[in-house]
Amino acid sequence: MIKKLKILGFVVALSFIYILNYATLKTSISKCLPLIKNSEQFYAEINGQKYPKIIPSFFNASINFDCLNSNLNKPKLILLWNEYGPWVDWKYGLGKYEPFQKRKCPVYNCEITKDKTRLDESDLVLVHMRGDYSKLPLKRSYKTRMVFLITESPIHSKEFHPHLNGLFNQTATFNLDSDYSPFYYSNIGFKWELNEQFDETRNYLEGKTKLAAILATNCHAHSKRIEYIQEMQKYSNQIDILGGCGKSCNISGENRFLSKLCREKISKEYKFLLAFENSMCKDYITEKLFDTLVFDIVPVVLGYGPYDQFIPRSAYINALDFKSPQHLVEYLIYLEKNSTAYNEYFKWKKYIKKTDNEYKQFCDMCIKLNLENFYGIQKSQVNDLETFWGYKKNCLTPQIENGIFNFIPINYTHKCTIC
Known part of the structure; x- marks a missing residue:
C-alpha cells in the first residue's frame, strides 16, 4: 500500500511539474509579443514635416526583437541561388546566426546557405539578376519564395524575358515598392x-x-x-x-x-x-x-x-x-x-546620430521572416517585370541644348513635366 502511495505521489508530482512547466511555457509564449504596444518611436518636426518618414525594420521601435530571437532552434533559411560578382557569400557571410550577429542586426535567427539541395526547406531564394539565372527552379514548396534581387539601376540591367513574369514572389531592389529595399544604402x-x-x-x-x-x-x-x-x-x-x-x-x-x-x-x-x-x-x-x-x-x-x-x-x-x-x-x-x-x-x-552598424537587406529579410511566425507567410507574384523594372518605364534620359539639361522619359520626346 505504501509502495502504491509512493508511486501515486511520484505520478502526481510529475503531473504537477508538467502542468507547472506547461503553464510557464504558455505564459512565456503569451508574453512573447512580436510588436510592442504603445512603443515610442523617435520623430522630429522639421519644416512642418515629421521625420523619419520611412522607418527601416531594424530601427522600428515597435518590433520586439528579443521575441523574434526566442525560437533559435528553427532559424529562417535564405538560399543564395547564384553568384554575386566574385563574392561566394554575397559579401555577407554563410552560416547560422553569425552573419547577422557580426553586423549587429537586432534579429539573428536566420541562416544563409548556397546549398541548392535545401531548396524546399528555404524560406527565401535570392536570385541576383545580373548573374546567371538561366536555371531557375520552377517547382518549390509553398513557403519557398523566389526573390528578384538587383542593386543597380534598371539602366544597368538586362531586358528580362516575359517568361520570367510570375516566377518571382518578392523583390529586393532600390524601388521603394520592393519587399526589401536597401534603406540608407551605405557603410556609414x-x-x-x-x-x-x-x-x-x-x-x-x-x-x-x-x-x-x-x-x-x-x-x-x-x-x-x-x-x-x-x-x-x-x-x-x-x-x-x-x-x-x-x-x-x-x-x-x-x-x-x-x-x-x-x-x-x-x-x-x-x-x-x-x-x-x-x-x-x-x-x-x-x-x-x-x-x-x-x-x-x-x-x-x-x-x-x-x-x-x-x-x-x-x-x-x-x-x-x-x-x-x-x-x-x-x-x-x-x-x-x-x-x-x-x-x-x-x-x-x-x-540624427551616426551609426556604424552595417544594416543591409539581409537584416531586413531576417526580421520580416521571423515576423511571419506570428502573421503568416507573405507571398505574392511579380507578374509584369517590364512595368516594375524596365528602364523604358522607370528611367529618364538627358537632352542637352545650349548648356541646359532636360531629363525626359526614354519612351518620349517631350520635356518631362515632373522635372
Whole structure:
C-alpha cells in the first residue's frame, strides 16, 4: 500500500511539474509579443514635416526583437541561388546566426546557405539578376519564395524575358515598392535620434576653401553627370572632379578614391559634395547621398529618387530645381558668401546620430521572416517585370541644348513635366 502511495505521489508530482512547466511555457509564449504596444518611436518636426518618414525594420521601435530571437532552434533559411560578382557569400557571410550577429542586426535567427539541395526547406531564394539565372527552379514548396534581387539601376540591367513574369514572389531592389529595399544604402549610416552634441552656433563654412567636388569612377554615366559638372566648371574654377574621372584625392590605401577618408577630406575642404547618380531612375538613391550625410558638407543631388522621403528638403540641394548648371553654380556661390543661409542646411542634424552598424537587406529579410511566425507567410507574384523594372518605364534620359539639361522619359520626346 505504501509502495502504491509512493508511486501515486511520484505520478502526481510529475503531473504537477508538467502542468507547472506547461503553464510557464504558455505564459512565456503569451508574453512573447512580436510588436510592442504603445512603443515610442523617435520623430522630429522639421519644416512642418515629421521625420523619419520611412522607418527601416531594424530601427522600428515597435518590433520586439528579443521575441523574434526566442525560437533559435528553427532559424529562417535564405538560399543564395547564384553568384554575386566574385563574392561566394554575397559579401555577407554563410552560416547560422553569425552573419547577422557580426553586423549587429537586432534579429539573428536566420541562416544563409548556397546549398541548392535545401531548396524546399528555404524560406527565401535570392536570385541576383545580373548573374546567371538561366536555371531557375520552377517547382518549390509553398513557403519557398523566389526573390528578384538587383542593386543597380534598371539602366544597368538586362531586358528580362516575359517568361520570367510570375516566377518571382518578392523583390529586393532600390524601388521603394520592393519587399526589401536597401534603406540608407551605405557603410556609414545614421539613425534618427536627438543629437545632444549638435552645436547650433557653429559656422560650417569655416576652414573650407573650395566650392564643390564629386567622387566618380564611372566617367560615361547615362545621367551625363560629368558633362553636367563640366558645364558647371565654366562658371567657377573651384569645382573639382575627383576619383577615376579626374584628380586624385591624395589618400593612400585600398580603394582610395571612394574611401571614407577621401569623403572626410572633401568635407573639410569643400562646401558642397555633388552626389550625382549615374542613372536617372525611379527611387534610385545610392551611397553617394547617404555616405555624405555623416560629414559636415551640403550634398547637391542629381537623381530621380524621392530624396525628401529620407531627409528633409532643407538638408540638400537638388540640381533639378535649377534651370541650368549655371543657375545652380550661382546659387552655390551665393551660399558660400552667406553663412546664415549655408548653415541652415545643417539644422536638421540636431536630430540624427551616426551609426556604424552595417544594416543591409539581409537584416531586413531576417526580421520580416521571423515576423511571419506570428502573421503568416507573405507571398505574392511579380507578374509584369517590364512595368516594375524596365528602364523604358522607370528611367529618364538627358537632352542637352545650349548648356541646359532636360531629363525626359526614354519612351518620349517631350520635356518631362515632373522635372
